[in-house]
Amino acid sequence: MKKFFLSILFLFLLYGTIQAKSSFQNNDSIVTATIALINQDSVHNYIQALQDMQTRFMIAPNRKSVAEWIKNKFISLGIDSVRIDSCTCYSNIHYGNLQFDTTTWQYNVIATIVGSVEPENTSIICAHYDDAVIYGAPLVFAPGADDNASGVATLFETARVLSLTNYSPNRTIELIAFAAEELINFGTSGSRCYVNQAYANNKQIEMVINNDAIGYNTGNWTVNILGLTGFESLANLMSEMRSQFTSLNEYKHIYSTLQGTDCQPFFEKGYSTVFICENSDNTTIHTNGDVIGLVDMNYCAEVSRMSCAVVMHSDLLLNINSSQEKESSLKVFPNPASDILYFKTDIKFQPQYYIINDLQGKTILKGNLPNKTNVIDINNLAKGFYTMQLTDGNQIQTAKFIKN
Numbered sequence: 001m002k003k004f005f006l007s008i009l010f011l012f013l014l015y016g017t018i019q020a021k022s023s024f025q026n027n028d029s030i031v032t033a034t035i036a037l038i039n040q041d042s043v044h045n046y047i048q049a050l051q052d053m054q055t056r057f058m059i060a061p062n063r064k065s066v067a068e069w070i071k072n073k074f075i076s077l078g079i080d081s082v083r084i085d086s087c088t089c090y091s092n093i094h095y096g097n098l099q100f101d102t103t104t105w106q107y108n109v110i111a112t113i114v115g116s117v118e119p120e121n122t123s124i125i126c127a128h129y130d131d132a133v134i135y136g137a138p139l140v141f142a143p144g145a146d147d148n149a150s151g152v153a154t155l156f157e158t159a160r161v162l163s164l165t166n167y168s169p170n171r172t173i174e175l176i177a178f179a180a181e182e183l184i185n186f187g188t189s190g191s192r193c194y195v196n197q198a199y200a201n202n203k204q205i206e207m208v209i210n211n212d213a214i215g216y217n218t219g220n221w222t223v224n225i226l227g228l229t230g231f232e233s234l235a236n237l238m239s240e241m242r243s244q245f246t247s248l249n250e251y252k253h254i255y256s257t258l259q260g261t262d263c264q265p266f267f268e269k270g271y272s273t274v275f276i277c278e279n280s281d282n283t284t285i286h287t288n289g290d291v292i293g294l295v296d297m298n299y300c301a302e303v304s305r306m307s308c309a310v311v312m313h314s315d316l317l318l319n320i321n322s323s324q325e326k327e328s329s330l331k332v333f334p335n336p337a338s339d340i341l342y343f344k345t346d347i348k349f350q351p352q353y354y355i356i357n358d359l360q361g362k363t364i365l366k367g368n369l370p371n372k373t374n375v376i377d378i379n380n381l382a383k384g385f386y387t388m389q390l391t392d393g394n395q396i397q398t399a400k401f402i403k404n
Contacts, residue, residue, distance in 0.1 A: 078163025127151025
């Protein structure tokens with residue numbers, strides 16, 4: 001009898017796997033069709049327009065007009081909900097021609113596409129829009145084509161293709177152009193202002209992809225995927241999407257900190273984040289030579305496709321999960337959990353097997369559930385977001401949880 005039950009259970013799970021595989025394939029075709037619309041000519045136009053502002057230095061008097069231009073560009077690309085969040089940033093730097101001890105108003109630009117299934121959960125693609133030159137006159141001229149008009153181009157092009165395809169996300173998507181990154185080590189920054197407010201409001205952030213200097217390529221077509229300890233799963237997801245949807249090579253490394261980037265404030269507050277940058281060494285960054293002629297538009301567009309693919313792939317997984325959850329009585333607690341995860345189901349549902357999948361749908365943990373057991377040891381799971389499925393051989397119930 002036991003062998004018969006296990007055989008039936010195997011067939012049931014296999015059927016579910018086949019259905020899921022079909023859904024994954026449909027999702028992949030949606031991602032492929034959308035990111036194929038990302039265009040190097042559009043990328044060029046965005047970068048040229050940002051360079052033509054002459055300077056986007058955070059202390060330059062045109063900083064608010066730069067933010068207003070970015071806001072209007074998002075709107076022109078089809079994003080209806082765009083806001084400017086203002087905050088004060090203190091900067092104290094005495095290096096080269098950067099001699100400042102001042103407090104200024106700074107302006108983050110946030111374009112939002114509200115989710116239809118889990119609007120309270122947010123996936124973020126971000127890039128700083130300010131620039132700086134060390135030996136020059138940053139208040140007058142700081143072109144910043146690679147650092148970081150290239151990253152802002154990713155935000156614009158993602159906005160354009162999502163709008164063009166009328167993509168309706170399950171989770172909320174925020175495309176954020178951050179102010180005041182260049183002097184982040186010498187004071188406060190736009191990203192830190194955003195994170196502090198998000199954390200105070202208990203904002204649920206699924207992932208943060210930070211694109212910074214993604215336009216310089218000497219021919220190796222390699223992108224750096226720099227993850228952070230405890231959030232390796234997001235770096236791994238970036239790596240898989242790179243392999244599946246782009247022609248890029250990769251250098252991937254996990255760090256314990258990424259000081260000097262917009263990732264760091266998110267990381268410090270426990271949000272899953274990854275830093276994306278070019279692999280080639282661009283010696284013109286922070287000089288007057290960081291101009292559009294050195295940016296490889298095809299390479300920049302390909303890196304943009306990777307970021308867009310990650311957010312879409314993760315978002316579309318909810319289509320698979322939500323269909324399985326409609327009748328689910330499964331509850332998990334505590335959530336977030338650290339070592340032990342408890343679950344509660346309807347008294348008529350007696351699960352005998354569990355599967356835990358990561359954001360990519362990859363099975364990380366599975367096992368049998370002895371009679372009346374409602375405890376699962378998750379101590380060995382990496383920090384991140386997971387989906388748990390329980391089955392009694394007749395039905396599957398699903399719930400999401402966060403591992404701290």
